[in-house]
Amino acid sequence: AQSVTQLDSQVPVFEEAPVELRCxxxxxxxxxxxxxxQYPNQxxxxxxxxxxxxxLVKGINGFEAEFNKSQTSFHxxxxxxHISDTAEYFCAVxxxxxxxxxxxxxxLSVIA
Amino acid sequence: KAGVTQTPRxxxxxxxxxxxxxxxxxSGHRSVSWxxxxxxxxxxxxxxxxxxxxxxxxNFPGRFSGRQFxxxxxxxxxxxxxxxxxxxxxCASSLGWPLNTEAFFGQGTRLTxx
Numbered sequence: 001a002q003s004v005t006q007l008d009s010q011v012p013v014f015e016e017a018p019v020e021l022r023c024x025x026x027x028x029x030x031x032x033x034x035x036x037x038q039y040p041n042q043x044x045x046x047x048x049x050x051x052x053x054x055x056l057v058k059g060i061n062g063f064e065a066e067f068n069k070s071q072t073s074f075h076x077x078x079x080x081x082h083i084s085d086t087a088e089y090f091c092a093v094x095x096x097x098x099x100x101x102x103x104x105x106x107x108l109s110v111i112a
Numbered sequence: 113k114a115g116v117t118q119t120p121r122x123x124x125x126x127x128x129x130x131x132x133x134x135x136x137x138x139s140g141h142r143s144v145s146w147x148x149x150x151x152x153x154x155x156x157x158x159x160x161x162x163x164x165x166x167x168x169x170x171n172f173p174g175r176f177s178g179r180q181f182x183x184x185x186x187x188x189x190x191x192x193x194x195x196x197x198x199x200x201x202x203c204a205s206s207l208g209w210p211l212n213t214e215a216f217f218g219q220g221t222r223l224t225x226x
Binding site for chain 1: 116118145147154155157160167168170202204209210211212213214215216217218219220222
């Protein structure tokens with residue numbers, strides 16, 4: 001079965017600094033990868049997705065992620081964070097007929 | 113286009129009772145999935161429906177059940193509630209099955225069992 005590991009449960013970062021949230025998935029022949037964001041008392045909102053094609057994926061709010069098949073990673077990056085980026089971020093994977101499988105989440109705290 | 117609608121948003125129930133949660137997917141979407149979110153366990157998959165048929169089921173006891181109607185709306189039911197069932201229950205809809213594009217999530221139903 002597919003699994004997703006988010007290596008950091010909490011990431012504090014100063015405003016306007018860059019950030020990277022790490023995600024590794026268990027290997028499979030063909031996977032689709034997603035990053036979702038969750039604000040307090042809200043559902044999940046899609047940030048970006050990798051289905052095929054270019055390994056560098058750009059999403060909303062200035063986020064981007066790079067699919068690395070050899071390292072089975074899909075790390076999320078933003079060059080300059082804002083206070084409004086404070087939220088919980090979830091990496092997710094799907095393969096074949098399996099349902100969407102999520103990592104445990106990374107809580108990003110942006111410090112003014 | 114309306115998003116995924118979950119009702120009710122909040123529920124308080126007593127141990128031993130049962131509860132039914134509802135999810136209306138985005139118009140045209142035929143697949144609905146349910147997830148339980150708790151601080152300790154994160155997002156755990158409950159079940160997935162497409163064309164009124166359950167396609168996948170997570171590792172939850174039989175007290176958790178669901179169904180999908182011909183208009184793609186879905187309900188999930190939890191019987192004999194336990195304190196540990198307190199969680200945010202999220203519903204997601206997608207165009208088809210298996211999922212080959214993004215899933216759209218509702219705002220969730222927060223269930224508190226006392």
